[in-house]
Amino acid sequence: EPQLAGAPSIIDFGETEPGTRKVRTVSLTNSGSGTLIGTVATRTPWLALSEQQFRTNTFSFEVIATTANLAPGEHSGQFQVFSNGGPATVTVVIQVPARDPGTGLASRTAVSPAPPPPEDPEPASPSLETLGPALQRELLARILRIEPESDWERDLLMALTRMIQAGRPLAPGELAKIYELEARGADA
Secondary structure, three states, rough: OOEEOOOEEEEEEOOOOOEHHHHHEEEEEOOOOOOOOEEEEEOOOEEEOOOEEOOOOOOEEEEEEEEOOOOOOOEEEEEEEEEOOOEEEEEEEEEEEEOOOOOOOOOOOOOOOOOOOOOOOOOOOOOOOOOHHHHHHHHHHHHHHHHOOOOOHHHHHHHHHHHHHHOOOOHHHHHHHHHEEEEEHHOO
16 A cells, blocks of 8 residues: 655745745655555645646655745745645745845845734635536535545545535645546546
């Protein structure tokens, strides 16, 4: 049975100048048997992932942080890994220094931290749209036809069902996971 390994619990980009990008490579591996299959996704607007799907026992992708629209201070976000070898959530932290108004250069004076995020933030990505009633019904019907093969698949499908019923948008990786589980059932 596949077992997800190699996912860090945190990626700290440290201090990053305003208006720049930083990139880190993450490598996931399968420490079990079989083939590791899954998706990676984020709803953090300043994070991007170079790949979203994998079907291999060693998978590397880039985590890209962009500070162009970030205010000075510390920012944190997350990306998730959903796989047949288990899930993982990775926290990503970045510090944006304040700019000196006279020179435009980053100031090394104390930076007040960004306010804490709200308890249940709504996804900020403009590419995510609220599901219409017809699409909600279709996705719920598709989820109900999927036979989970593990506890984490069952938990994931239940969480996705609750999100759809609440009218919350699904990330592309979450939709991909539904289609992947559906395809696996069709192959059986």
